[in-house]
Amino acid sequence: MHNIFLFARREYLETVRKKSFIVMTILLPTMMFGFAVLPSIIASKKSGEVQHIVIASSDAQFAEDVRDQFMRPEQDPTTAKRSDNSTRNFDVQIDTNVSPENEAALTAKVDSRQLDGYLWAPADGLAQRKLSYRSRTSSDFETLGALSGAVRESMLREAMRQHGANADEIAAALRPVDLAGRKVENGRVSESGAVGVFFTALLLMIMLYTTLIIYGMSVMRSVLEEKNSRIFEVLLSAATPKQLMAGKILGAGAVGLTQISIWGLFSATVGAGSLISMGGMKFHLNLTPLNMIFFGLFFVFGFLLYASVGAAVGASVNSEQEAQQFQMLVLMPLIISMIFMMPVIQQPHSTLATVLSLIPFCTPLLMFIRIVVETPPAWQIALSLVLLLATIYGMLSLCSRIYRVGILMYGKRPTLPEIVKWLKYA
């Protein structure tokens, strides 16, 4: 035990003192935060340019309604608070001339950049409810979306007016509705919204995936580095291979936990991570203490699993290049978990999600994500943990046998049959 502690402490201190540790600790959350927030900041910057749009309709009342709706600040669908979402300045003109000549003239103006686009709504188009917005960029979904909303509402207004409703009645009927997604948790309706849960799941899964890869593979790399510095021969005259491997894994795992704790404390005190705004939508991350505990738990278990395999690989190979080839193989289950992330988040209780999350190599990511999205039955969590722990135990004893022989083997890369033979060595 004493030796394990000495190796773990050595590993821990050496890694924590490295510059790369400090850089990673700061950089990773900064990058995640950046990816989540920066696009919306950039998108919400008003680009001083004014966009010129023409609403061409034979129905002047309709055209005015559309313009009013279009120009009105939008309602935030998740918070029902008025938010200044008009990201660009528009200049909207109304044109009641819907002759083919005018259509050609408007098209020419768009083409010559005098106009950015025009809504073409002739009488027959209105009757058939088939309109078109013509612009140079067909991918401007924001404008198109806003216009389509405005058109729908204007048509409703028109219909209501025809049924004799007055302006107040129309306004009351069209008042926006706040439909918020709420998660049912332990028989209670929680405050966290569906969108929040989704992004929480996404964020935590990416964090878990990244840390598992980084720390699992750091064990592999440092075992390889020690093998190449020929230190094992010396150490083995004082300690057993098991002590060496246990110390290495515990030390590296402690570094990982330290990093996660720093991130956890940071987000708890600053609270910066809890409110994310994306594409104009603001929502709260669902960072409950229980989620964070499961995050730590699945990090530890996942790390033990992948680090033990990493230690065996690092001990078997002789160079970084050889390690790279194996690395892909080792990380395959994690990558597969990421591929199935979306279906699992969307349908966390489907057969696919259940089966995948019970496969021990996928459990750390997929069972965790199921817990975040919708707590699965307790027996499934328990079963997945039992399977995972059994696999960790099996992999540790298997990998420590490979490790024990591998650290003293130099020369060519061992073949799989050779590694199988190692398992039988006394």
Add this chain to the structure above:
Amino acid sequence: MATVELQQVRKSYDKFVAVKDLSLEIEQGSIFGLLGPNGAGKTSTIRMMIGITVPDSGQVRMFGEPFNRHHLRRVGYLPETSGLYKKMKVSEQLVLFGQLRGLSATDAAARAKKWCERMEIASWMDKKTEELSKGMQQKMQFISTLLHDPEFLIMDEPFSGLDPVNASLLKDVLLDLNKQGRTILFSTHRMDQVERLCSSICLVNRGEAVLQGKLKDIKASYGRSNVQIEYEGGDDFLHEKALVQSFNNYGNYVEVRLAPGADSQKLLQLCVQRSRVNKFELVEPSLESIFIDTVGKNDA
């Protein structure tokens, strides 16, 4: 009492037998030479001796008992290829090695300081290991094996990479420790060192002991059967099969092993006929010539 005793120890990797039923005994307080060409099985033997690997068959006894890991606290091992944590500070690393051998951190630090002073690397103790030269790292590794004051020292090619001054510094420390009763095992293929230091040897080739015993006895058994000749001129006499069994040309002189029953005077006569002889001396065979002789015969 024997510090180490190997009884019919065997180790094979796959089909390759690294050590074939090797038996040897290292007496307490002796300096023992484990000799052999590259790949003879020296390192494999040492690894089994200290439990890094387990023999397929046979027994290892240490300090009079069957080998047990707790014996390792009394053993210091300097492997052939030095291995150190490159990024660690010299002092921290030495303390770690001391702690692994059961010393307390403060005790280990005090001993490390004392040894670094003696080995003349005290001014480097706060540096990172990778900043040290190869020779200094070798000395540091050497210190790491001595911190816990082991009774039994295993030195695998300890002088490789050291200049003559440092090699002699290391040698003096080892001789000093031997005088205090420590047992030392040298594993090497450098015969000249063994000849000067060791009292007993075991010569291994292809995993088998081909010659072992006290150095004195071994040499005596060969008698004054070798001749060192310094000469100028032709060397036809070296190829006189009736007189010369084998020879080894060292450049400045040649060492000739006489054929069994050959008369050295006849060789001298032959020499004088063809060349100018500056020195003609009957000697005990050097360990090197015994080595080459034995290993060469074995391989033939």
